[in-house]
Structure formats: structure tokens, C-alpha cells
Amino acid sequence: xxxxxxxxxxxxxxxxxxxxxxxxxxxxxxxxxxxxxxxxxxxxxxxxxxxxxxxxxxxxxxxxxxxxxxxxxxxxxxxxxxxxxxxxxxxxxxxxxxxxxxxxxxxxxxxxxxxxxxxxxxxxxxxxxxxxxxxxxxxxxxxxxxxxxxxxxxxxxxxxxxxxxxxxxxxxxxxxxxxxxxxxxxxxxxxxxxxxxxxxxxxxxxxxxxxxxxxxxxxxxxxxxxxxxxxxxxxxxxxxxxxxxxxxxxxxxxxxxxxxxxxxxxxxxxxxxxxxxxxxxxxxxxxxxxxxxxxxxxxxxxxxxxxxxxxxxxxxxxxxxxxxxxxxxxxxxxxxxxxxxxxxxxxxxxxxxxxxxxxxxxxxxxxxxxxxxxxxxxxxxxxxxxxxxxxxxxxxxxxxxxxxxxxxxxxxxxxxxxxxxxxxxxxxxxxxxxxxxxxxxxxx
Ligand code: DGY
Numbered sequence: 001x002x003x004x005x006x007x008x009x010x011x012x013x014x015x016x017x018x019x020x021x022x023x024x025x026x027x028x029x030x031x032x033x034x035x036x037x038x039x040x041x042x043x044x045x046x047x048x049x050x051x052x053x054x055x056x057x058x059x060x061x062x063x064x065x066x067x068x069x070x071x072x073x074x075x076x077x078x079x080x081x082x083x084x085x086x087x088x089x090x091x092x093x094x095x096x097x098x099x100x101x102x103x104x105x106x107x108x109x110x111x112x113x114x115x116x117x118x119x120x121x122x123x124x125x126x127x128x129x130x131x132x133x134x135x136x137x138x139x140x141x142x143x144x145x146x147x148x149x150x151x152x153x154x155x156x157x158x159x160x161x162x163x164x165x166x167x168x169x170x171x172x173x174x175x176x177x178x179x180x181x182x183x184x185x186x187x188x189x190x191x192x193x194x195x196x197x198x199x200x201x202x203x204x205x206x207x208x209x210x211x212x213x214x215x216x217x218x219x220x221x222x223x224x225x226x227x228x229x230x231x232x233x234x235x236x237x238x239x240x241x242x243x244x245x246x247x248x249x250x251x252x253x254x255x256x257x258x259x260x261x262x263x264x265x266x267x268x269x270x271x272x273x274x275x276x277x278x279x280x281x282x283x284x285x286x287x288x289x290x291x292x293x294x295x296x297x298x299x300x301x302x303x304x305x306x307x308x309x310x311x312x313x314x315x316x317x318x319x320x321x322x323x324x325x326x327x328x329x330x331x332x333x334x335x336x337x338x339x340x341x342x343x344x345x346x347x348x349x350x351x352x353x354x355x356x357x358x359x360x361x362x363x364x365x366x367x368x369x370x371x372x373x374x375x376x377x378x379x380x381x382x383x384x385x386x387x388x389x390x391x392x393x394x395x396x397x398x399x400x401x402x403x404x405x406x407x408x409x410x411x412x413x414x415x416x417x418x419x420x421x422x423x424x425x426x427x428x429x430x431x432x433x434x435x436x437x438x439x440x441x442x443x444x
Pocket of ligand 1: 060073158161163187
């Protein structure tokens with residue numbers, strides 16, 4: 001299946017619905033691919049990072065110019081990366097989107113390196129990726145610190161990756177939808193309308209993306225109409241910062257570091273940091289995440305809507321799976337990890353019944369829908385992260401139970417994009433890249 005989605009330099013999430021390279025998909029896919037072919041896993045990340053912009057952002061889509069323009073919307077002519085993105089340093093040789101996705105890449109790079117350290121050293125894999133990963137994190141921590149507290153903000157729901165989560169309903173309600181006659185959704189050619197975001201959602205996605213593009217993807221003029229500090233996005237940034245610390249340590253100990261360090265076009269001044277500095281930053285970011293987003297009453301992390309009235313915006317009172325993902329953080333207080341596990345097992349997420357897999361949204365919430373994309377279905381990447389989090393904090397029995405449920409659902413659903421959290425009936429694409437990759441990772 002992973003071979004069927006391989007294009008020669010990277011992996012598509014799905015040949016029909018997502019026929020290009022997606023940023024966070026590639027990170028999860030590389031994590032699984034490393035077990036089959038460490039070389040392909042390295043290439044997956046290298047291909048993505050070659051499309052990095054000069055300001056450090058890693059675009060959420062890298063377009064394959066062999067794919068017809070109308071196969072996916074929004075296509076390259078919408079994003080106009082090589083013209084509108086020029087000031088921000090978009091590459092000339094490849095077309096990309098101008099928004100980002102969750103930064104799981106340094107974590108993936110570290111795991112891929114560990115799968116075959118000999119090959120990695122022979123190809124200077126870490127030495128070549130390190131400046132790009134450092135520039136990526138710096139972009140998020142500086143240019144995207146819209147709230148001024150140190151966390152990265154997303155400026156579009158597609159950036160956080162859980163596109164139509166009810167967590168975005170309030171922040172998105174202020175966005176005037178684009179005229180539906182001005183574009184054509186290609187996703188409905190391949191996906192059932194009841195499984196996908198609505199037309200109203202799409203109108204708002206399009207309006208936000210157009211506005212960012214028309215600002216030439218500049219981040220220094222303020223965040224626009226949508227800016228949210230999200231728990232999962234920032235938790236992955238913190239985990240990746242710890243992984244980058246391990247990469248720095250490995251390279252410092254490695255004489256072959258003098259190998260080709262070129263990262264053409266990337267602003268790389270002052271990017272070299274010691275492993276200790278990075279670890280210190282990751283610890284401090286964990287504290288900031290707790291200060292800004294932890295809700296002790298609900299027992300999970302919430303999203304902070306920075307565009308809501310108030311000096312610091314306001315917390316969105318919706319329980320999304322994003323609020324459980326910080327369980328992957330090693331530096332979380334014991335009380336918080338215990339509370340997160342209780343919340344995952346309780347009525348809102350049902351990990352110990354009645355759900356088979358952790359849903360993307362509160363089972364008891366008014367907006368819950370077991371079929372519609374990120375409004376209830378269970379996804380394999382978020383459940384994989386929770387499995388890792390449970391294991392990290394020593395809860396092996398629950399981690400084993402979740403692993404078995406994930407593997408079972410992956411196989412019986414034909415490696416579906418997402419499944420009904422109660423029945424594990426599949427929806428969306430089949431033969432989905434990260435479902436296959438992460439199932440493989442759990443198996444091996
Ligand atoms: C889509 O096309 O549905 C994606 O989630 C946007 O990246």
C-alpha cells in the first residue's frame with residue numbers, strides 16, 4: 001500500500017483525494033516507512049524540506065506538476081507561491097501552498113535516523129536536515145508568535161490539520177465565506193459529502209487562504225481574521241524541539257558533521273544551538289502551554305482564539321482530541337498527565353468504552369458527528385500519538401489496548417483515512433498513507 005502511494009520521491013496520502021505531498025502526512029509516513037526502507041523514509045523528508053521557503057516555513061502541500069490542475073483544489077494557481085510567495089522566499093523550482101501544517105518533522109527525522117544510523121551518516125542525512133529543521137522551528141516560534149506568549153499560532157484551520165473540528169466553529173464564524181461560484185471543490189469527486197467539511201466551511205477556508213495569499217503570506221502585519229494557539233500543534237513543536245536537541249547532540253558527537261551543510265536560500269544565521277539550549281526551550285514551552293491552554297475544570301487543553309475580544313483572546317470551550325495530545329510531552333506534571341488519561345477514559349472520549357478508538361471530538365458534544373471528518377471520527381495519527389503518550393507515562397496496559405484496537409481498525413477498514421469511533425467503520429480515502437505507515441510502526 002505504501003509502495004502504491006510512492007511517487008518516486010515522496011508518498012501521496014491517497015492517489016485520488018490527496019494526489020500531492022502533504023507536510024504532516026509525510027512526517028507520519030516517514031515514521032512508518034523507516035521500517036521498510038530507511039532510504040525512502042529519508043527521501044520523503046528531504047523532498048518535503050527541499051520545498052521549504054526562505055523564511056523557514058515548510059508548506060503544507062508540495063505540488064506534483066505531473067498531476068492535472070483540476071485533480072485537487074486549491075491547486076497551485078490558487079496559491080501562486082512562486083509570485084505571491086516570492087517576498088517570503090518561496091522556491092522557484094517547485095509549486096507549493098503558502099500555509100503550514102503541524103511540525104512533526106524533527107521527530108520523524110530523528111526516528112528515521114535511528115532506523116539505520118549507518119545509512120544516515122553515510123548520506124549526511126541529519127547534517128543536511130538540521131539547518132532546515134532549525135529554520136522551520138524558528139519561523140514558528142518567532143513569525144507565528146501572534147499571541148506574544150511564546151506559542152505558535154495557526155492562521156488557518158488547514159494549518160492545524162483538523163480542518164472542520166468544532167473547536168474552529170466560533171473563530172470561523174467571524175469569517176465571511178468566499179463566493180461558492182468562484183471555485184470548484186475537487187474533494188467531492190472522491191469523498192462522500194456527509195464525510196467531508198460543508199460548503200460553508202469551504203467558503204471560509206477559501207476566504208482565509210485568499211486573504212493570506214493577497215498579503216503575500218506576510219506574518220508581520222498581524223494575524224488576519226483567524227489566529228489560534230492550538231494544543232496539538234504546539235505539543236508536536238515541543239516534541240520536535242526535543243528531537244532536534246537529540247539531533248544536535250548526535251551531530252556534535254559526530255565528526256562527519258563537516259559534511260555538506262548547505263541549505264540554499266534558507267536564512268540560517270544563528271540557527272546552531274546546543275542540545276541543552278533546545279531542551280531548555282522545550283521545557284519552557286511546556287510550561288507556557290500549561291499556563292496558556294490548560295483547563296483544570298474540563299481536564300484537557302483548550303484552543304486559544306486570539307482574535308476573540310479581550311487582551312489575550314479567549315479559550316474555546318470545546319473538547320477536541322487536540323486537547324489530549326500534549327500527553328506526548330515528557331515534561332508534563334504528573335497531576336496533568338493523570339487528569340488527561342482520566343479525561344480520555346471518561347464519557348467525552350470513551351477510551352475504556354463505549355468508543356473503540358479515541359474520537360476527534362467530544363462524544364457528548366452537541367456538534368458530534370461520527371462520520372464527518374474531524375467532528376467525531378477517530379483518526380489514526382491522533383490515536384498513535386495517544387498510544388505513545390500513554391506508554392511514555394508508563395501506562396502500558398492502556399497503551400497495549402489502544403495499539404490492538406488501532407491495528408484491528410486499520411486492517412478491517414482497509415486502512416481508511418478515519419473511522420467511526422464506536423464501530424470502526426471506515427470513511428474517507430482507503431489505502432490512506434499515514435494509516436498504513438502508523439499501523440506498521442505499531443506492529444514492528
Ligand atoms: C484537504 O484538502 O482536505 C486538506 O485537509 C487540506 O490540507
